[in-house]
Each structure stands twice: as structure tokens, then as C-alpha cells.
Amino acid sequence: MRRRHQHLALAAAKSHAALLKSGVSSPTPWNQLLTAYSAAFPPGSSLAAARRVFDEIPRPDAVSWNALLAAHVTAGAHRDACHLLRAMRARGLAASTFTLGSALRSAAAARCPALGAQLQCLAFKSGLADNVYPASALLDVYAKCGRMRDARRVFDEMPERNTVSWNALIAGYAEHGKLAQAMELFLEMESEGLVPDDATFAALLGAIDGPSWCFLMQQLHGKIMKYGAALGLVVLNAAITAYSQCGALADSRRIFDGIWNSRDLISWNAMLGAYTYHGMDDEAMRFLVRMMQESGVQPDIYSFTSMISVCSDHGCDDHRGRVIHSLVIKIGLEGVTSVSNALIAMYTRFSDNCTMEDAYKCFSSLVLKDTISWNSMLTGYSQHGLSADALRFFRCMRSANIRTDEYAFSAALRSSSDLAVLQLGRQIHSLVIQSGFASNDFVSSSLIFMYSKSGILDGARQSFEDADKSSSVPWNSMMFGYAQHGQAQTVTNLFNEMLELMVPLDHVTFVGLITAYSHAGLVDEGSEILNTMETRYGVPLRMEHYACGVDLYGRAGQLDKAKELIESMPFEPNAMVWMTLLGACRIHGNMELANNVASHLFVVEPREHSTYVLLSSMYSGLGMWSDRAIVQRVMKNRGLSKVPGWSWIEVKNEVHSFNAEDRLHPRTNEIYEMLRMLFRVAQRLSSCEDEEILMIISSDT
Template identity: 35%
Template sequence: MFRLLPAWKGRLFSTSLPYVRSNYHWYSTNAICLQIPPNDIEDEKNEIDFELLFSSCTKTDIVKRLHALLIVSGRVQRLSHTTRLVNLYAHLGDVSLSCSTFNQIQTKDTYSWNSMLSAYVRNGQFTEAVNCVYKMLSMSDVRPDFYTFPPVLKACRRLIDGMRLHGWVFKLGFEWDVFVASALVHMYCRFGQFIVANRIFKDMPSRDMGCWNSVISGFCQNGNAAEALAILDQMRLEGIKMDSVTVSSILPVYVVLGNTIVDMYAKLGIMDSARMVFDEMFVKDVVSFNTMIAGYGQNGLASEAVEIFRMMPCKNITPDEGTWVSVLPAYAHLGALREGTKAHGQVFKRGLHWDIFVGTCLVDLYGKCGRLDEALLLFYEVPRTSSVHWNAIIACHGIHGCGGTSLQLFRDMLDEGVQPDHITFLSILAACSHSGLVDQGKSYFHLMQQEYEIKPGMKHYGCMVDLYGRAGHLEKAYNFIKRMPVPPDASVWGALLNACRIHGNIELGKVASHHLFEVDSDNVGYYVLLSNIYANVGRWEGVDVVRSWARDKGLRKTPGWTSIELNNMIEVFYTGHPQSEEMYMELAILTAKAKDLGKHSHKSQ
């Protein structure tokens, strides 16, 4: 249409262009821009609305065409046009053209400087933006305004630059402007200077939502939950409603606080309170579940730990390394080999079996379930550069009476250049104790101190007492205790008392229990040990006396329990179960069938 006009007029073009733009014919608009005759632009009578032209440009070559037309027409000297070109080039991602156009401006005003600053920031050239504002501040004929500082404060990548600009803000009196103050708050939060950010925030005459969110988010990311909640409370008092950003920022604080409280109760052994807090948390993360699982496991409640683990898929929580390190020992404690094997499959699928701690837990699982061959296979599949892995496999063989294998593994460990630690020797001493290797146990106890300079702890002393006691050397065990350089604790006297139970030594058992109740009179297990010593030799009056002591202290024996894997569930049964009679009857039937099968097998041979 414009080509067919004998005398093309800028006024007609300016009148028609908005119609083209309003109908989203951007390609047509750009094509029209390319058809503007330069001679008509030179004619001052043709008043072309260049703002409409600028706003219609969506490609760099179109902007270059208009730029060329402005140069040809001599209108490029108009500051508003040139500054608009700076913005257009920056918007299209060509900062070099923005910079060259900006440098051609002979008399730059504040708006043109601000445009160049925004161009640098928009395209991620933050160092150039900071250098540009420093150059602007050095000019005597240009004064920054409150639009100058927000973008460049966002561009600061060094705290020192932000502090210098803060000084200029204060000097020029812009600290009371809400946008400048908000930019300062954002900047200081980004550098972790939350105290300064909070001080500026509190001095602001008014605050926008972004400013509230920045301070809250900053304190949350810094782990300062108390300050974040205080700001949130102030926000509520001022009648400001939270938006989605506020909620997403503050939720992790509630989760962290909930996790901390759960962990506190778990470490104190108050698992009912820990579970109550856990259940009331309306948002939970993987740490929440890990804390609860670990808490149950550390307090001997393995079945409850597994129960929490099974809740994770329902909450769309993916287990991590910490989850497996907590739940695999629970499966091991329950002897739940089938469920543990399923867990092993999930660990393998996620590639976590290479993690030294997860791998160690898998070795421990198979070892405690009596699958020593599988435990060894797993052990040799992962890097064996840490004593943690060696300790697990040595301990597994030790508890099953394979002391010789444990000692050979210890020698292999030394051959591979792995330094043993105090837990290694604890596992070795326990292995010697379970296998009756008294002389070897004594040798390793001295080796630990003399060659490796590891000072024995109470558990090491307890293992030595158990070593002598299990082998029937009760006097040696008692003399060992008397020669200890530190006062023995309950675990040491408990080991001696258990040895007295095994070998029926009532007199030494009385001595051990006397010392034991002096250091720990609230453990019902020790009363049970002493009463069993009397019961084994028919001293029922002694049994009654010990039981009365326990009753007077309000102690109750922990009921025995067993578990069975059935229909993908782990069923735990305690002494006194309401169906115990049916269970015993079924057990008797199964035992009879097993014996019958054994007889037939023997005859067939």
C-alpha cells in the first residue's frame, strides 16, 4: 500500500502503524519499517512517530535500519532517540551496539547513563555495570537519581562495591527511597550481611512485598530461624498478607524447627513426644523422616523405624544416603533379611551402594542375618580404603563365632595399608571373646596400646572382662577389673555378672552386682541377670529378693520379642501376646514336622 502512494507521507505511516501492531502483524510491521524512504525522513514536514517505530522493532537488523535512517536524516543527535536505541540494542541482547551508540552521545544526561547501566545489568555484564556507575559518579555535570542505584546494586558481585555505592546513596540522600532501600536490602542479604540488611529494612519508611520477602528469605537461608519468624510476626502485625514467595521462604524454617525438636526428643529417648511433633508437622522433608528413623533405631525401636520408612513413598519423599544408613540397621536388628534384600535392590538402583556408609550398612545387614558369604561379596565390591568398612566385616564374623576369619580379615586390612582404629580393636576383642580365643585377645589388647597407641575405652575393658568370663576365667576377669587404671562402669561389671550367670558363680555374682548397682541401679536387665543366677542353682529366695528390689525401684522387665516377615510386612510379637497359645501350638506342629523330615532324610541316606 505504501509503495503505491505517489507521495509517501510520514503522518500517514504513523497513523497506520498502530493498526498493524494492534493486529499482531509484527512481520508486516517490520517490513513496513524497512520500506521507509530516507528522503521522506529527511523532510522535516513528515512527522514520523519514532516511538511507534522503536516499539515495533523485534529484530536487531530492523533497529540497525532505523539507526541508519536516523543518521542519514540527522535526527540521531536527538538524545531521546539515541537513548532509545541504547535500550533497544540491550533488549535484543547486543550490548556492544548499546555501548557504541551510548559513546556517540556527546551530551549525556542521567536517563542515558541509567539506560546504559540497565543494558549492562540486563545482559549479565555486572563488572561493566559497576565500572559504568563509578564513571558516572565521577562526572561533574551529571547527577544520579533514584533510578540509578537499584539495577547496579543488583549487579554488585563484591561486597566492597555494594558498600561504596551505599555510601553514595547516603551522600545523595536516596536512602529513604523505597526502591533504593529495597535494592540495598537485597544486596546485603545476597552477601549474607543480614544484620545490616535488617537495620536498613527497619529504617525504611515503607516496604514493598519484595523487601519483606528478601529479609525473611535471607534469614532463612542463613539458618537464623528466630529472626525470620520475628520478621514474619512483624509483617502480620502490620496487616500484610503473605504471598507465595513468603510461604516458600518460611516453610523451610518450620521444617528445620520441627526436625530440631524431633531430634532433641529422640536423643533424650522420649520417642512418644518425638513422634507427636513429627505427626503434627504439616510439611516434612527427607531430613524429617531420617531424623525419626534414626531416633527409633537408636532407641531400639527397629519396627517403628521401618514403619516410618514405609511412609516415605506416600509423601513423595525420596530416600537419600541418610535414610538408608538409618533404616538398614533397623532391618539388621529385626533380622528382616527379605525386606533388607528389597532395600538393597533400591540402593543398587540409585547407585548408592558405592557410598561407604551405605555399603557398610549393607555388609552389616547380611552379616547380622547370618549371610556371611553375601556380606563378604559386598565387602569386596566397594573400595576398602576406610577402617569403617573393615570394622563391619570383622564384627559380622565375630558375632557368629568365626573368630579365626575375623583375625585373618584384620591381617588383610593391615596388608592393604588401612590403619585400624579403636572400633577395629573393639570388633577384634569381641570376636576373640565369642570364639574363646583368650590368648589372641590378650595379644591384640596389648598391641592396640603399644603399637597403635590407642587408649582403651570402657568398651574395650568390658570386652576383656567378657573374654575372660566366657572362657570361665572368672578370677582373672575380676582381677583385671581391679587393675583397671580408671573406675569401671556398668558395662564392665555387667560383663562380669553375665559371666557369673553362665558359670553359676553366685558369690562373685554378688560382688559384681553390688558394684554394678552402685554405678547403675536403674537398669532392669542387671536385676534380671542376678535373679537368673539364683534361679539357675535353685536359690528361689534370692530370686524373690532381687525381684523385690526391682519392684521397689519401679522397674519392669522388658518383654522378650521376636519377628517374622509375612506378606511384605514385619510382624513383631512380644511375650504375653493375646494369641501366644496359638503361636506355641503352631510352633510345636512345625517343630514336629521338621523332626519328621529330618528322620526321613536320615533314612534315605
């Protein structure tokens, strides 16, 4: 495509030079040159070239203006196209079918029905209302804007209709979820004796979504076979995707195999997308390799974003993701924004923190960083617990004048919560208010979480009151805030208020409710919710509800009930459930049950260090030193170590972090000297009376 543009641009430049040299004043060759320049450059750069030629035309006529208008529409400069149309009218140039066609295409692309209505009036004034070309374009405007009644009225009033007219209305119904009406119109089109084309089938196939449309897909496939000679590869490629969308992957593959002699890149991408859509990781990877090695087709941006999404969404291992990354580098697509954004998202979803370095390398390689690029990095730092890095990155975003949206604010507030830096959190809150995101679900939820974690429940409640409470998100966050502070009755009141206001309940709502009862020791109330969640409220129990139930019974010392709850689960318990029970065993000193629980954890999560640490602590507490030594030896042999705990403090908007015996801080010497001084003072105070203590403190300060 690039080579074609270069060839056309060279030819246009030669013609341009010849025209300038000849001094021709007739607009006809200049108009031809203007059209040639518009076709010679990609849409983004064609406009400047077309405008330059237009300004050089000695006497521009209506054709010149129409050509310039078409160049604006092709380049997507719809606002300028509208101004240009007004300028044409001001100069007394009559609107032709070409003028109206271009203007209506612009209105359709900009989704501007008001402009379409104005152009309809212009068509009536110009005597072109019954012309099939502007009428079809007007129909397309209304259909693309979802005004199907207006679209149908225009269609019904057309004295003459062509395939474009029928396709525009069919596409409008299909795009706006009215597939049954679209199919009825398709059958009516056939009864009128018109032959459907690629655009007809593309509109219908693109609307297939879900197994409920499988029978209709089979009917369409029959029609495709009927008109096969008149249809191109585009329809068959769309059929591959449509069959996949309705769950018939075997039929997708059958079509793909049937076009072995005419496949193009879109065919391969459609089949690759079908495998990734169904989460068939291994098959998708093999298919990509086959695509590169056997077919001679080079993967493009879509191919790699599909495969990278598999690694992100379906939990591919780190190695596979790096292999795909190496292929991206080899083909030269690493700096492409959509590909690098997908790679950043992939690396930030891996559990190993070192992959954030890989994510940052992808971010740095980007030629054009968009909002998604910045937000993906910020969210990655926040989710990996690298909260200080997240806040530094947020500051960089603000310095670079990157638009801060709800996702960025939410990540920054969560990181402020993790570091317990209330002052910085309040500053971000003020930015949220200035930006108008205070009522956003994600942002308000993060604000509630931040204030709750800092113990400022009044601030959390105020954020809740400012939120849009039509969804369950802010309600859930507020319930968790009160639950963490043991205010079970307030949580119950919120839950009852949700029921009264008919706010949709979800699984998170009940996690918060059971957590509140667990922290308050209200075993009977929590048990009742567990037993009635599905029957009374229609919310099935998930893994996290069982974990909350185990915590409910475990905190109350009812370990037998906690174990029975696990045994009653309809699916295999995960590490979260077993770890909750192990923690309860430690609190109540049940070593026998702890050994049993640990045996499950060693199978489910053999590299989780917390299991070994908890078990070792229990053995040492009971004086079982030989058992403790065995656990520590196993831990060492498996290359595991206890993750050190960190502490944070905020001083003048700067976060300082420390762990045990840490000497990495730049002011380490001053800190340890102060600690030694405090230790000496403490030793002296331990054996003094009150009056002597006051004298010592005043002398040392």
C-alpha cells in the first residue's frame, strides 16, 4: 500500500510540475490533479496536498469544490467539510448529487443526524430528494445514527431503490441489535429480484453474536453458497468469524479449509481470532506458527494483538508471552501503539514483579504513547503492589499533560491507600473533583477505599454520598469500609437500603456483608446469608463466599463447621479457602487440623511462602522444634523465603519506605543515630520517677 501511494504521488508531482510550467488556466486538468493528489497520499496527509492544489487553480469551478469536499470527507475532517459546504453555498454554487453524497457521507461518519436533516432539506430545495444516490446516503445517515424510524421513512418514500439503499437499511437494523428485522428485509430484498452483495452479507454476519443465532447463521451460509459466484472472499472471511461467535468452531474451520486456494491475511486472522475467542491457547499458538511457516503470510498487527490477548486473558505462561514478543520485534511491530499496548497489558498481568521492567521497556519503545499506554503502566504498578512507583508514574503523567481519566485516578487512589498516605490521597481527591470524576463508579469506590483504610470513615461516607449510587459498586465499597471497622449494623442498614432502592445486588455485595458479620462475630447472621444467598437473592455462591464463610466460623473457633463448609463446596477449594482455615488453626492452636490443611496447600500452591511461615510459627509456638526445622529445610530446598514486611511514612508529600534492618534509605546514618539516641533515652526512663522523666526529656530535646 505504501509503495502504491509513493507511485501515485510521483505521478501526481510530475503532472503538477507540467501544469505549472504550461500555465494552463482551464480548471479541468487542475481538477484531475486535485483528485490525483487526494488518491496519492494516505487520508491524513492527502488533505494538505489537495488544499494546496486547490489554492493554485486559477478559476476553480463546482467540480473543484466538490473534489476538495470529497478529500475532506475521505480524510475524516468532517467539521471542516461542513464549513466548506457552507462556503460553496455562499458562493452560489448549486448542490449536485455529488455534493450531497459527499456531505451526507460526512454526516454518517460523524454520526450527526441533525446535519443529515439539514441536508435533507437542501436536497428538497435542490430538487434532488427523489434521486436514488443522495436518498440512499441520507438513509445511511439515519441508520448509522440509530434513527431507524427516520431511515425506514426515507426508504419507503424512495421512488427508486438500488442495492446500496437496501444494504444501508439492513446494516442499520443489524448494527443496532435488530437482527430479525434485518433478516426480514434481506428476504424482502430477494423477493424484489435484487441480488445481495458482499456488503449485504457482511452487515448480517457481523451482527451474529451468541449460540442463539446459530440456526440463522446456517441459513445465511446456505444463501452464501447460493450466491457464491457473485460473492467474494470478504463474505467467507466474515462467515468464519460469525460461526465462531455462535459457538460453531468446527464450521469456522470447515470454511477456512474450503478456501485453501484463495486465503488471504484476513482469512488467517479470522481463524486465529476464532481460536483465541474460545480460549484455545495451544491451538492458536500452533495456528500462528503454521501461518508464518507454511502459508507465507506474514502476521500483522491484528494477528499479534489476538495472540497477546490470549496470554493476557487465559493465563499463558511467561515463556510463551516472551516468544510472541520476540516475533513482534523480529517483524518490526514493537513500536506500533496497539501492539505495544497489548504487550504492556500482558506483562502487567503476569504475577512476577520483574515483568514490570519488561512492560516499561515496551512503554519506552512506543513511538506514540496514548492514554491506554500510560494507564496500563500505572495500573500495572498499582496491581503489583509497587505503589510508590505508581504514584511517581502518576506524577509523570500529570507533568506530561496526559489526560487523566477515571482509570488513572482509580489506580493512583488505590496506591495512596496501600501506602496510607492520606495527605497525597486528599490532593488526588481535589484533582478528581476538578476533573468531574467524583461520581464515577471506579473513582468513588477508590475514594471510599482510601478514606476507609485511613480510618476516616466520615470522608469515605462523603465520597459515597457524592457517588452515582445507581450501581452496586459504591455501595459495596462503603460496606467493606464499615466491615473493616467492625460496624456490622451499619453494613446491614446499607444492605437493607440497597434492597429498598432496588440497587442490583452482585456477588461482591455479599462478600462485604459476610465479612462484616465475620469481623463482628455474628456467626448466626453470616450463616443465614450463606444459606439464603442463592434461594432468596438469586446470587450463586462463589469461591470468595466460601472463603468468607470459613473465616466466619474460624474466627469464632468453630473449626469443625469451617471444615464441613469446605467439604460441602460444589467445586475444588482454592488456596485462598485453605489459607483462611490455616490462619484460623493458628489462632486456636489446632495443630492436627493445621497439618491436614497444609497438605492441601502444598498441592494447590506449593510455592506460596505464607503456608510454610504459618506452619513454622505454629510448630515453634508449641515447642515442636524438629518439625519446625523440617518445614524450614523444605522451604529452603524449594528456594522459598519469607517476603519481608515494609513500612511507609509520608513526610512533606514524599513517601519513605523501610523494612527490617534496612540500610537502603539515603539518610540511613541519621535515622540509626536517632534510633540509638531514642534507645538510650528509653533505657534511662525505664528506671526513673515521673519528675525525673520530665527533666531527662527536656535536657535531651
